[in-house]
Amino acid sequence: MNLKEKESRLFFHTYKRLPLEVERGEGCYLYTKDGKKYLDMFSGLAVNALGYAHPAIIKAVDEQVRKYTHLSNFFIQEPQIQLAERLLSLSGFDKIFFSNSGTEAIEGTIKLVRKWGKQNGKKAIFGMSNGFSGRTMGALSLMDKEKYREGYEPFLPDFGSIEFNSIDDLNAKVNELTAAIFLEFIQGEGGIVGVTKEFIEALSALREKYGFLIVADEIQSGIGRTGKLFGFQHFGIVPDIITVAKPIGGGLPVGAIIGSQKVADVWTYGVHGTTFGGNPVACAAGVATLDTVMTESFLKNIVDNADYFRAKVVEMKAKFPIIKEIRVYGYMIGIDLTVESSPIVEAILQKGVLVNSTANTVIRILPPLIAGKTEFDQFLSVFEDVLSSAR
Numbered sequence: 001m002n003l004k005e006k007e008s009r010l011f012f013h014t015y016k017r018l019p020l021e022v023e024r025g026e027g028c029y030l031y032t033k034d035g036k037k038y039l040d041m042f043s044g045l046a047v048n049a050l051g052y053a054h055p056a057i058i059k060a061v062d063e064q065v066r067k068y069t070h071l072s073n074f075f076i077q078e079p080q081i082q083l084a085e086r087l088l089s090l091s092g093f094d095k096i097f098f099s100n101s102g103t104e105a106i107e108g109t110i111k112l113v114r115k116w117g118k119q120n121g122k123k124a125i126f127g128m129s130n131g132f133s134g135r136t137m138g139a140l141s142l143m144d145k146e147k148y149r150e151g152y153e154p155f156l157p158d159f160g161s162i163e164f165n166s167i168d169d170l171n172a173k174v175n176e177l178t179a180a181i182f183l184e185f186i187q188g189e190g191g192i193v194g195v196t197k198e199f200i201e202a203l204s205a206l207r208e209k210y211g212f213l214i215v216a217d218e219i220q221s222g223i224g225r226t227g228k229l230f231g232f233q234h235f236g237i238v239p240d241i242i243t244v245a246k247p248i249g250g251g252l253p254v255g256a257i258i259g260s261q262k263v264a265d266v267w268t269y270g271v272h273g274t275t276f277g278g279n280p281v282a283c284a285a286g287v288a289t290l291d292t293v294m295t296e297s298f299l300k301n302i303v304d305n306a307d308y309f310r311a312k313v314v315e316m317k318a319k320f321p322i323i324k325e326i327r328v329y330g331y332m333i334g335i336d337l338t339v340e341s342s343p344i345v346e347a348i349l350q351k352g353v354l355v356n357s358t359a360n361t362v363i364r365i366l367p368p369l370i371a372g373k374t375e376f377d378q379f380l381s382v383f384e385d386v387l388s389s390a391r
């Protein structure tokens, strides 16, 4: 029985797995057991910010594993403190809570927001259409996509969805009873779609009027991916709460809720918690990740390379009308096609490059943040080959 057959026999069939047996990764590349090398341009779905086997991650993990791998949150743990200090000083926010994953950061935030709402006479919570918040019941309650929700009803009461970028829908649904609005400023799973300036201005004015909380879901867009620490920083607004996960553990699982002064005193001892959240090895890897990414030159490279890539794809668009649009927010990139993207993604994989298909027609590219022009050029050359033979 080969691995694929074993997987099918052993697991609930929730994942459509790639047909690769990975032996190891290094830099932006994965090496398979059959001796092939793949350029990974989606980095474990925006997790492996420093690629594979980065010396800073290896050093941080190795040193921490030798000290302790887990203590529980009964203990104050130095790696947690170091990661918290960095995230709070970089963001200018006040308090942090570490979870294990993105959906748990969302779930915890829902609890935080509800408690804050109880204290302030507010209860309605909204997500955005086409958004993605995770797989727990709270996260699903924020979402509108049938694909993820079907069969799991009923969802949490007092939850709703606002049409992304519709100021009319926003005005119609938000009022003095609104406790919070969750949004990805750049929707990832939704196809790399950015919020408009006008929508943010309207949202900001309504927050001023009604005093609800804005939650920025930076789980995919955070930690340098867009060329800034957080995606919302491109839109001239400061949220009240930020959720992060994916890259902040440098490849190990950790998530966080980062709160402003407005919510700093909502939680008291025992009202929320987790056994594994803020695992010290993951936090140590997170510190190494932040220290590598959050330098001016590192972030500038992301912006420069993304501009270079955009220009190249715009050139290709003239030659290949199958390319409808390219949307680029640093290393959060969507190439929207006039056809379904999965066969193209499959053909790109056959030529040794990994990208992801999302929102039916979009090729989603989330390279490791260490990727440079060489890696983008390799993708471009393969992409051009694939499009040429698809004509």
Ligand SMILES: Cc1ncc(COP(=O)(O)O)c(C=O)c1O
Pocket: 101, 102, 103, 104, 106, 132, 133, 134, 135, 184, 188, 189, 217, 218, 219, 220, 221, 245, 246
């Ligand atoms: C924007 C956003 N929010 C939340 C999540 C959920 O994170 P996790 O899969 O770690 O639970 C994801 C995962 O893709 C995401 O992209």
